[in-house]
Amino acid sequence: MIYFHIFLAFLIPGIVGYGGGPASIPLIEHEVVNRYGWMTTSQFSEILALGNSLPGPIATKIAGYIGFEVGGVLGVIVALIATVAPSLLLMVILLSILYHYKNSPKVKRLSKVVLPAIAILMATLTYDFFYESYQLNGLWQTVFIALLTLFLLEKWKIHPAYVIVGGLVFGALFLT
Numbered sequence: 001m002i003y004f005h006i007f008l009a010f011l012i013p014g015i016v017g018y019g020g021g022p023a024s025i026p027l028i029e030h031e032v033v034n035r036y037g038w039m040t041t042s043q044f045s046e047i048l049a050l051g052n053s054l055p056g057p058i059a060t061k062i063a064g065y066i067g068f069e070v071g072g073v074l075g076v077i078v079a080l081i082a083t084v085a086p087s088l089l090l091m092v093i094l095l096s097i098l099y100h101y102k103n104s105p106k107v108k109r110l111s112k113v114v115l116p117a118i119a120i121l122m123a124t125l126t127y128d129f130f131y132e133s134y135q136l137n138g139l140w141q142t143v144f145i146a147l148l149t150l151f152l153l154e155k156w157k158i159h160p161a162y163v164i165v166g167g168l169v170f171g172a173l174f175l176t
Helices: 002-018 022-035 041-052 056-101 107-138 139-155 161-175
Strands: none
Touching: 002 022, 002 056, 022 041, 022 056, 022 107, 022 139, 041 056, 041 107, 041 139, 139 161
8 A cells, every 4th residue: 555655645746746846846745744744844855955966857856765765666666657657648748739739829828827836836845944944943043044055056156966965064063
């Protein structure tokens, strides 16, 4: 039964996660943290940070890790198939339809409607992580980390992988 749950946990975000891996992250978090309780928000954020520091699509890295933790090697295979199959099938079908109707005003309006929904999902995920950090580490450390990260990424253009590794080191040294 666990493999069926792993399949569903990654199939649902794979189907409704319009916008790629970043749009699927809050949906995956809901499934594995809230619905199945396989991990806490803090553990999920650590997996997300580690996954973001590695090359490749984030959703498949998260699926592979969680699939292995929950169901071993077969869990990895099930989670990856559930993550990739909906996108693959829908891409083939929808791209053929979109290519046929690419100049339609309805198709252009669809993109304008969906993009704000993705922004709201990402904002919700950010709030959840900020709140969890506030609960565990306190307001000042959370604000310090957030502002330092903002400056490192936006002002000084430090690569996100270095920022993530720095955050992991900071957390290991000061937030134990």
